[in-house]
Amino acid sequence: MPFYRGFYIDPYYIYLVLPALLISILAQIGVKSTFSKYSRQFSRRGIPASAVARQILDQNGLYHVSIQRVAGNLTDHYDPRTNIVSLSDSVFDSTSVASIGVAAHEVGHAIQHATGYVPIKLRNAIVPVANIGSTISIPLAILGLFMGLPILVDIGIILFSSVTLFQLITLPVEFNASRRAISTIEAGRMLEGEEVTGARRVLRAAAMTYVAATLTAIANLARIILLFGNRNRR
Numbered sequence: 001m002p003f004y005r006g007f008y009i010d011p012y013y014i015y016l017v018l019p020a021l022l023i024s025i026l027a028q029i030g031v032k033s034t035f036s037k038y039s040r041q042f043s044r045r046g047i048p049a050s051a052v053a054r055q056i057l058d059q060n061g062l063y064h065v066s067i068q069r070v071a072g073n074l075t076d077h078y079d080p081r082t083n084i085v086s087l088s089d090s091v092f093d094s095t096s097v098a099s100i101g102v103a104a105h106e107v108g109h110a111i112q113h114a115t116g117y118v119p120i121k122l123r124n125a126i127v128p129v130a131n132i133g134s135t136i137s138i139p140l141a142i143l144g145l146f147m148g149l150p151i152l153v154d155i156g157i158i159l160f161s162s163v164t165l166f167q168l169i170t171l172p173v174e175f176n177a178s179r180r181a182i183s184t185i186e187a188g189r190m191l192e193g194e195e196v197t198g199a200r201r202v203l204r205a206a207a208m209t210y211v212a213a214t215l216t217a218i219a220n221l222a223r224i225i226l227l228f229g230n231r232n233r234r
Contacts, residue, residue: 012223020219024212027205034205035074038098038198039090043191046095049103050087052190056107057085059188065110076102078109080124085110097191101199104185105206108177117176123169130166133159141228153228157221164221167214174210178203 047055050067057065070076070086078085085106091099112120137160144152182200185191191199 010223010227012226016219016223017216020212020216024209024216027208027212031074031202031205031209034202035098035102038101038202039094039096041097041195041198042095043097043100043195045190047100047190048093048095049099050092052100052185053085053087053103053107055188055190056104056184057110059184060111060114062110062114065114074102076106078106078113080110080113083110097195097198098202100185100191101181101202102206104181104190104199105177105203108180108184109173111180112173112177117173119169119172119176123166123173126162126166126169129159129162133162137163138224141224145228157224157228160221160224164214164217167210167217170210171214174207178207 050069053067057063057067065083065085067085067087069092070088072088073090075088076086076091085103087103087106091102094100109120111117137156139156140159141153141156144150144154144156178200181203182196185199186196
């Protein structure tokens, strides 16, 4: 174990996790910058994002799905338990290209649920295990290491693997929702020409945050395996 002035330096964190975290930070900066840019470009039709969302829902027969305003910025989401599309304060009434793209994306998730899109079913199924894994996997692995119980280390690694699997499954879910969004707003002429290009760039930037999160999860899983996988059997 390398030490520097009394402090343990985890080389796996430096070589694996830190680069992934830097990519994640850059992705977050990118999505905020892109959203800010296209929040200042307004659609020619001047239809608020919430109205666009309602129109797409109705076109797909999802009259039971409601739309509500939620506090915050970029806090937009769809909750399949309540059938509610929540649009943030910065999106709900806005007629900007960015807001319309985001609203259409969240509606895309509602359509995925309604049509039984397989990846989103898989993601929902793994959520409970992934939530547990994100909370106790590392403490459990450390506990197993100090107690000399390999089984606890193995359980910790398996639980954290569920977090990584969740992130991997999230990628096709998010990319598919964005494709649905762009296709729908373009076909319905809700946005036109360079407006569609702007919405696509916003959603592409948002997708990169999920890519970065997946890389971070993979890096952390590799780190855990390298740190605990063999050491507990020595």
